Amino acid sequence: MAHLEKPGQTLGADIRALRKTRGMTLVDLAESLNRSVGWLSQVERDISVPAISDLAEMAAVLDVAVSSLLQTSVAPDEDGLIVRANARRPIGSRTPGLTEGLLSPDLTDSFEVIHSKFEPGSEITAPLVRETQEIGYIVTGTFEIWINNKHFHLKTGDSFRLRGESFRWANTGSKPCEIIWVISPPIY
Numbered sequence: 534m535a536h537l538e539k540p541g542q543t544l545g546a547d548i549r550a551l552r553k554t555r556g557m558t559l560v561d562l563a564e565s566l567n568r569s570v571g572w573l574s575q576v577e578r579d580i581s582v583p584a585i586s587d588l589a590e591m592a593a594v595l596d597v598a599v600s601s602l603l604q605t606s607v608a609p610d611e612d613g614l615i616v617r618a619n620a621r622r623p624i625g626s627r628t629p630g631l632t633e634g635l636l637s638p639d640l641t642d643s644f645e646v647i648h649s650k651f652e653p654g655s656e657i658t659a660p661l662v663r664e665t666q667e668i669g670y671i672v673t674g675t676f677e678i679w680i681n682n683k684h685f686h687l688k689t690g691d692s693f694r695l696r697g698e699s700f701r702w703a704n705t706g707s708k709p710c711e712i713i714w715v716i717s718p719p720i721y
């Protein structure tokens with residue numbers, strides 16, 4: 534059985550998971566941060582707590598929002614087990630009209646679950662390619678997705694799968710679209 538992190542000690546594990554997902558070694562990340570490998574190793578093992586400025590640098594190097602590395606307070610008996618709607622970690626978005634929150638308690642699993650909300654008119658026009666496997670389930674609204682330049686119109690209850698294909702999306706509807714994404718490995 535896989536080793537599970539102790540509740541309340543997921544920042545280091547989240548950083549390690551993001552580093553590995555990006556194909557970086559401890560040395561690579563430490564050099565990018567101008568820090569020692571020993572310090573970074575202690576951070577990843579939750580022995581040392583990085584300063585906010587260190588977290589900001591890590592977030593930039595790992596291409597994630599600082600907010601995704603910060604955990605909101607939870608009841609001690611829920612830590613690592615339960616994510617309350619008002620305590621989700623927001624995931625920063627560079628795409629106008631898209632807001633996302635982490636539904637998974639942390640990034641220590643082999644997958645992550647994301648809640649995405651796409652406002653009407655939001656879109657990405659340049660195709661993305663990610664080294665992931667993903668499933669998306671449309672909770673509400675409509676969603677346009679192009680997978681390998683093939684266009685699909687999805688509505689509430691529909692789902693889709695991506696396995697490293699090129700994709701882009703748009704919400705051409707008049708209402709927000711909400712999607713639950715399961716992504717492996719974690720990328721946020």
